Amino acid sequence: MLRIAVPLAFAELGWMSMSVVDNMMVGRLPNSAVAIGAASLGSALFYSFAIFGIGLMSGLDTVVSHAYGAGDWPEARRSLGAGLALALGIAPLLIALTLLCAPLLGAIGVQSPVREEAAGFTRILLFSLPLLLVYTTFRRYLQGIHYVKPVTFALITSNLVNLGGNWLLIFGHWGAPALGIRGSAISTVIARLYLAVVLMLAVRLRDPAAFHWHWPEPGRVWRLLQLGVPAALTIGFEVGVFNTATALAGRLDAASLAAHTIALNVAALTYMVPLGIGSAAAVSVGRALGAKDPGHARRAGWTALGLGVIFGIGSGTMFLVLPGPIARAYTADPAVISLTIRLFVIAAVFQICDGLQTIATGALRGAGNTRTALVWNLVAYWAIGLPVGCWLCFVLKWGVIGLWDGLCLALLLVGAGLLGVWRSQTKLWKTT
Numbered sequence: 001m002l003r004i005a006v007p008l009a010f011a012e013l014g015w016m017s018m019s020v021v022d023n024m025m026v027g028r029l030p031n032s033a034v035a036i037g038a039a040s041l042g043s044a045l046f047y048s049f050a051i052f053g054i055g056l057m058s059g060l061d062t063v064v065s066h067a068y069g070a071g072d073w074p075e076a077r078r079s080l081g082a083g084l085a086l087a088l089g090i091a092p093l094l095i096a097l098t099l100l101c102a103p104l105l106g107a108i109g110v111q112s113p114v115r116e117e118a119a120g121f122t123r124i125l126l127f128s129l130p131l132l133l134v135y136t137t138f139r140r141y142l143q144g145i146h147y148v149k150p151v152t153f154a155l156i157t158s159n160l161v162n163l164g165g166n167w168l169l170i171f172g173h174w175g176a177p178a179l180g181i182r183g184s185a186i187s188t189v190i191a192r193l194y195l196a197v198v199l200m201l202a203v204r205l206r207d208p209a210a211f212h213w214h215w216p217e218p219g220r221v222w223r224l225l226q227l228g229v230p231a232a233l234t235i236g237f238e239v240g241v242f243n244t245a246t247a248l249a250g251r252l253d254a255a256s257l258a259a260h261t262i263a264l265n266v267a268a269l270t271y272m273v274p275l276g277i278g279s280a281a282a283v284s285v286g287r288a289l290g291a292k293d294p295g296h297a298r299r300a301g302w303t304a305l306g307l308g309v310i311f312g313i314g315s316g317t318m319f320l321v322l323p324g325p326i327a328r329a330y331t332a333d334p335a336v337i338s339l340t341i342r343l344f345v346i347a348a349v350f351q352i353c354d355g356l357q358t359i360a361t362g363a364l365r366g367a368g369n370t371r372t373a374l375v376w377n378l379v380a381y382w383a384i385g386l387p388v389g390c391w392l393c394f395v396l397k398w399g400v401i402g403l404w405d406g407l408c409l410a411l412l413l414v415g416a417g418l419l420g421v422w423r424s425q426t427k428l429w430k431t432t
Contacts, residue, residue: 001277001280001281001284001300001303001304001307002307004143004146004148004280004283004284005276005277005279005280005281005304005307006276007148007149007151007152007276008143008148008151008152008276008277008279008280009272009273009275009276009277010152010155010156010276011139011148011151011152011154011155011276012272012273012275012276012279013269013272013273013276014152014155014156014158014159015155015272016268016269016271016272017159017269018158018159018162018188018191019043019265019268020265020266020269021159021162021163021166022039022162022166022184022187022188023036023039023040023261023262023265023330024329024330025166025167025170025184026039026170026180026181026184029170029180029181033254033255033257033258033331033333033336034114034117034254035117035180035181036257036258036261036262036330036331037114037118037250037254037257037258037261038114038116038117038118038121038181039117039118039121039181039184039261040118040246040257040260040261040264040265041114041118041246041247041250042117042118042119042120042121042122042125042181042185043121043125044242044243044246044247045098045101045102045118045122045243046098046122046125046126046129047239047243048098048101048236048239048240048243049094049097049098049101050094050098050129050132050133051232051235051236051239051240052094052232052233052235052236053087053090053091053094053129053132053133053136053232054132054133054136054232054235055228055231055232055233055234055235055236056086056087056090056224056225056228056229056231056232057083057086057087057133057136057137057140057224057228058140058227058228058231058232058235058282058365058370059223059224059225059226059227059228059231059370060079060080060083060137060140060141060144060224061140061143061144061279061282061283061286061362061365061366062227062282062286062365062366062368062370063075063076063079063144063220063223063224063227064076064079064080064140064141064144064145064283064286065144065145065282065283065284065285065286065287065290065366066286066287066289066290067079067144067290068144068145068146068287068290069286069287069288069289069290069291070290070291073207073209076141076144076145077207077209077210077211077212078216078217078220079141079220079224080137080141080203080210080211081211081215081216081220082216082217082220082221082223082224083137083140083141083224084134084137084216085216085221086137086221086224086225086228087130087133087134087136087137088130088133088134090133091129091130091133094129095126095129098122098126098129099123099126102119102122102123114250114254114257117180117181120181120182120185121181121182121184121185122185124182124185124186124189125185125188125189127189128188128189128192128193131189131192131193131195131196132192132196134196134200135192135195135196135199138196138199138200138202138203139151139199141203141210142199142202142203142206143279143280143283144283144286145206145207146283146287147202147206150198150199150202150205150206151199151202153198154194154195154198154199154202155195157194157198158191158192158194158195158198159191161187161190161191161194162187162188162190162191164187165183165186165187165188165190165191166183166184166187168183168187169182169183169184169186169187170183170184170187171183227365227368227370228370230370230371230373230374231365231370231373231374233374233378234361234370234373234374234377237374237377237378237381237382238377238381241381241382241385241386241407241410242264242407244386245260245264245386245389245403245404245407246260246261246264248390248393248403249261249400249403252393252399252400255333255335255336255339256339256399256400257400258331258333258336259336259339259340259343259400260343260400260403260404262327262330262331262336262340263340263343263344263347263404265330266319266326266344266347267319267347267354270311270315270318270351271354271355271358273311273315273355274308274311274312274354274355274356274358274359275358277304277307277308277311277355277359277362278304278308278358278359278360278361278362278363279362280304280362281300281301281304281305281359281362281363281366282362282363282365282366283366284297284300284301284304284366285297285300285301285363285366285367286365286366286367286368288300289366289367289368294429295429297366297367297429298426298429298430300363300366301360301363301366301422301426302426304359304362304363305356305359305360305363305419305422307359308352308355308356308358308359309352309355309356311355312351312352312353312354312355312356313351313352315351316347316348316349316351316352317348319344319345319347319348319351320344320345320348323340323341323344323345324337324341326340326344327340327341327344339400342401343400343401343404346401346404346405346408347404349408350407350408350411350412350415352415353411353412353414353415353416354411354415355415356415356416356418356419357373357376357411357414357415357417357418357419360373360415360418360419360421360422361373361418363422364418364421364422364425367425369425372418372421373418376413376414376417376418376421377414379413380410380411380413380414380417381407381410381414384409384410384413385406385407385408385409385410385411385413386406386407386410387406388405388406388409389402389403389404389405389406389407389409390402390403390406391406392405392406393406
C-alpha cells in the first residue's frame, strides 16, 4: 500500500501546493485581502465545474485496475482511449457552464473589487481546463497499472514551472508585465500544459502500445459514465459545498474571506495525503478484485484506512500547535491572522473523519461502488452541514466561524457513515 500511496500522496501535495504558492504570492500584492479573496473565488468558480470533469475520469480507476489485475492489457488500453474521448468531449461544455455562471458572483453579493478581479482570473484559467482533463486521464491510467512515480515527478516539477511563472508575471520581473493575479492564472495554464505533456510521455514510455487503439467504442464511454457520473457528483457536492462557503464568506468583510481562504487552503493541502491514499486504495482494491482475490481487496482497504487515521492525528496536531506561523506565511494582516487561527482549531477537529471519508470512497470505487458516497455527501453536506453553517453564520451572527462549524459537522457525519458502509462491504466479502 505504501509503495502506491506515498508517490500518489506526494503527487496530490504537489497538485495542491500550486494553489498554496499562488495564494502566498498574490498575498504579497499591495491589497493582500482583495488579491487572496479574488484568487480564491476565481478558483472556486473554475473548480465548481472542472471538478466534475475530473471526477468523470475516476471511473478509469475501476476499469483499468480490474483489467490490470486480470492481465488484460488490450482492455486497459481501450479504456484509456474512451477516457481521452470523454475528457475532450466534456471540456467545451464545462467551459461554457463556467462562463454562464460567472455573473452569479455579483448576484450573491460579492464586493465589487473582489468580483472584478475574480472574473478576470477565471477567464484565463479556463484555457487550462482541457489540459487538466487530459492530464487526469493519463494519470488515472498510470495509477491503474501501478506506475505512479511519473505522476509525482510531473507534479513536483510543474510546481517549479508555476513558481517561476508567478515570479515573472505577478510582479513583472525580468521585463515581464506585472499582471497581478492574472499573471498567476497564466502561470497555472502553462504549468498544466507541462503536466499533460509529461504524463503523455510517461504513458508511452511505460506502455508503448497504449495509443494503438481504434476510435473509442460507445459502450466503453458509457461504462466510464456509469462509474464516473456518481463519483463526479460526489466530488462536486463536496467541493461545491466548500466553494459555496467561500462565496458566502465573500458576503462578509474582506478579512473573513481572506481567513477562510487561508484556512481552507491549508486544510485542503493536508487533505491531499488521504486523497492520495484513497487513490491507492481504489487501484489496490480494483486490482485484487480483477485477480479474483476479495481477501486481498479487504486487507488493502483496511490498511489504507489505518494509514489515514495515523495521518489525521498528525495533521490535527499540527493545526493546534502551529496556527500562528502558518497564518503568517500567507499574510501580515493582524485581523486576518487572528481569525485564521480560530478556524485552524475547527480544522483540527475534522482531520480524521475527512481522511476516513475520502479513503473509504476510494476503496468503494475500486469495488465499483460509486453511488453510496454520492448519497452520503449529498445528505451530510447539503441537507445538514451547509444549512446549519448558514444559520450559525448569518442568523446567530457567528460569522465565518459558524460556516466552518457547519462544515465540520458534515465531515463528521460522512466520515462515520462511509466507514460503516466499507465495514459492511468487507463483511459481505468475508462471508461469500
